[in-house]
Amino acid sequence: QQQVKQSPQSLIVQKGGISIINCAYENTAFDYFPWYQxxxxxxxxxLIAIRPDVSEKxxxxxxxxxxxxxxxxxxxxxxxxxxxxxxxxxxxxGNFNKFYFGSGTxxxxxx
Amino acid sequence: SAVIxxxxxxxxxxxxTSLTIQCQVDSQVTMMFWYRQQPGxxxxxxxxxxxxxxxxxxxxxxxxxxxxxxPNLTFSTLTVSNMSPEDSSIYLCSVVRAHTGELFFxxxxxxxVL
Numbered sequence: 001q002q003q004v005k006q007s008p009q010s011l012i013v014q015k016g017g018i019s020i021i022n023c024a025y026e027n028t029a030f031d032y033f034p035w036y037q038x039x040x041x042x043x044x045x046x047l048i049a050i051r052p053d054v055s056e057k058x059x060x061x062x063x064x065x066x067x068x069x070x071x072x073x074x075x076x077x078x079x080x081x082x083x084x085x086x087x088x089x090x091x092x093x094g095n096f097n098k099f100y101f102g103s104g105t106x107x108x109x110x111x
Numbered sequence: 112s113a114v115i116x117x118x119x120x121x122x123x124x125x126x127x128t129s130l131t132i133q134c135q136v137d138s139q140v141t142m143m144f145w146y147r148q149q150p151g152x153x154x155x156x157x158x159x160x161x162x163x164x165x166x167x168x169x170x171x172x173x174x175x176x177x178x179x180x181x182p183n184l185t186f187s188t189l190t191v192s193n194m195s196p197e198d199s200s201i202y203l204c205s206v207v208r209a210h211t212g213e214l215f216f217x218x219x220x221x222x223x224v225l
Contacts, residue, residue, distance in 0.1 A: 032212050043115075043203055043216035044154070089153060091214070099144075099214050101154045 003027060004092050006102025013109050019077040021105045023090035026071065030092040035075045038087045080109045113138060113206050115217035123223045124194055131190045132220045134204030139184035146203040160187045194224045
């Protein structure tokens with residue numbers, strides 16, 4: 001059973017646009033929701049993370065929106081740039097234990 | 112962030128051989144994980160490696176195929192045994208930073224089995 005469901009699988013956005021990636025989870029014991037960015041040939045890099053006690057967290061152009069009742073969270077990339085083109089993974093964990101990853105979204109930002 | 116070094120970064124191996132991947136962390140960590148990422152796919156947890164105890168394997172992964180060592184709090188190895196082309200993947204070492212719960216990854220070891 002997939003613990004974290006991610007969509008879309010791929011996304012094409014024009015430079016300057018907003019990229020939105022969505023994730024949903026079932027396990028209410030999850031208490032930590034990070035997003036990772038992965039470039040080809042590199043390991044995933046932690047981008048931004050949120051805990052369920054807040055509904056939104058912003059770091060620069062990256063924002064996580066969190067809806068606890070719907071068990072959903074999303075990543076918004078404002079003013080998307082070609083350098084943001086990468087694969088993005090959402091994840092969830094509980095008590096700093098195992099991390100469950102979404103299936104990934106390949107983002108292509110066109111110049 | 113934690114600095115995680117993996118060796119080798121890539122290798123091409125023959126079917127039936129074994130390869131050991133090393134993971135070195137710049138600080139002491141309690142929890143260390145090994146993940147597999149098949150081409151174009153997500154990350155799948157192979158096992159959790161804790162110092163001083165046997166590794167805990169996820170469903171579908173067994174110790175005979177993926178033996179793990181964790182001799183101290185900064186180092187671990189993963190061996191991929193009796194390799195087949197289906198083992199061609201990126202293998203990633205990761206650690207959890209205490210207190211924050213943040214998970215950091217190494218750059219990965221890209222393994223191709225012919």
